Amino acid sequence: MAGALLEVQGLAKWFEAAPGWLGRRRRVIRAVDGVSFALQPGETLGLVGESGCGKSTTGRLILRLIEPSAGQIRLEGRDLLGLPSRELWAARRRMQIVFQDPFGSLNPRMRVGRIIAEPLAIYGEADAAGRSRRVGELLELVGLDAAYAERYPHELSGGQRQRIGIAAALALAPALIVADEPVSALDVSVQAQVLNLLMDLRARLGLTYLFISHDLHVVLHMSDRVAVMYLGEIVEIGPRDAIHREPRHPYTRVLLSAVPVADPGLRRERVVPIGEVASPLAMPAGCRFHPRCPFVMARCREEVPASREVGAGHLAACHLLD
């Protein structure tokens, strides 16, 4: 697609599991297994799925915090996997990550000002005075008083820490933010503040988000488009409203019906999944969702369903759609 900020093609990460006691043959965990999507500038793509579906690994692969096993990643037209290290270093400042745990991701020995200034120092941006001015601006941008620069992370609440994490991610004025479960550790009242801040920053700075969360409602709230992942694959991707109102993959329907809604009056379809997620070490043949699918057919057990277009920009991989 012309002008995409980020293009991901056939991205994969296969981890080798430790062999068993008896030295059986090496086993491979297909954590991410052929994921493709594109992100337009200013767009938010939500990545949703349950534990172990590969959503966080996908985010980290894009930033090359983990080396992909296969696939292509193009950021602003440049192939990130083919870049020599010097150019990768330069490209990296265009993309940043916000982590889930605002308690674990900030260095407890550093003052907030230094945490936020660190990326600027690494990339040799501005002198000390310029950096400190920029820290003040960034703090105000995330809704904190500039005086917070003198504080240590342990003096701050979870919501304030997450704001610091966001300020640090914004220091180098990146184009792409990978937000990996950014509000999952927060109470709902604070979660709302941080989600509003992220939406506000997107509008003011023209940011592009890859928004990763296990919480389907949060993802639907934040995203223009949503990709649903199951056992390392995208099973459905499409515009937010299509995913929400006309989900085509049974797993998406299962997810939508499983989320408890704080509205006793809301009538919903209840599609209950069977059992639990298969181990990625014993990947089911055919469609990976078939052992849990309420609509499973004979061919689902043998044949891998191809992704097909079911609406404008709406793709799903399910034999029921034939």
Add this chain to the structure above:
Amino acid sequence: MIVPPLLEVSGLRTEFETARGTILAVDGVSFTIERGEVLGLVGESGCGKSVTSLSILRLVPPPGRVAAGRILLEGEDLLAKDAEAMRRVRGARIGMVFQEPMTSLNPVFSIGDQIAAAALAHGGGRTAAWRRAVEMLQLVQVPSARERVGDYPHQLSGGLRQRAMLALALVSGPRLLIADEPTTALDVTIQAQILDLLRRLQAERGMSVLMITHDLGVVAELCHRVAVIYAGRIVEMGPVARIFERPLHPYTRGLLRCLPHPSRFGRPLFSIEGVPPDLRRTPVGCRFAPRCPDVIESCRRVEPALTEREPGHSVACPVST
């Protein structure tokens, strides 16, 4: 004869003595649970909801202690019981499930051993107890229960461990089940299965349930009545349908409006500014006043009492209408 409620908590006050002052974790909490009723206790981190449930079970860890109040189970005062009598109450009359199954399951015994041991305490022989363990696992829908009964907790997935813990909690046939965030650590599809299971077991057995949760969605799906707790006090309590449709307390309203909702995806969320107060120095007057959008002058002086506005629906706010 008037039958007393199954559980009646009144004026419960639980404190934690620390080097930096006394933390009033629960401060004057009162509620009842009728037979066959599911009451949700909902609030954010540190509001005192878990300490309330631990106080009922008399399991508050030191330096915490119940400083005042009454807890009546079928009319008997739990706070007056000695440790041994209380142990029997926990073994037989109140079942408990927690967020983390490993707080109740012993890692060195198989789940069958643990459930059978609990069954044995109620009489019968070993064979009968083992058979009962299998039945309990079938009741909570552990697949191939006959084979899994010998499994150790670490061999089970999170969802199955939660089911095993539920089987252990229910083997004595308790009248009251206290469930403290039982689905919080689970994936959403497994959560849905466990909530369906809880709903079915509650209805079949006519148990009462005290459901402790931070998730208003879980309350909407499972509970008959709800008590909203903030900074150690109940601010609103009433039937679930009523409170979700017309919340009266500004905090309840805020909690409901700050969640992403299918009818408002993508629009700015309502947010409650600020953070809950330090429980060593709660503000004079209403504890929510510093964050309240509807605050009036008297809120900062007088702590509002929980008062009934319409039958069964109480609120602690002088402003709300």
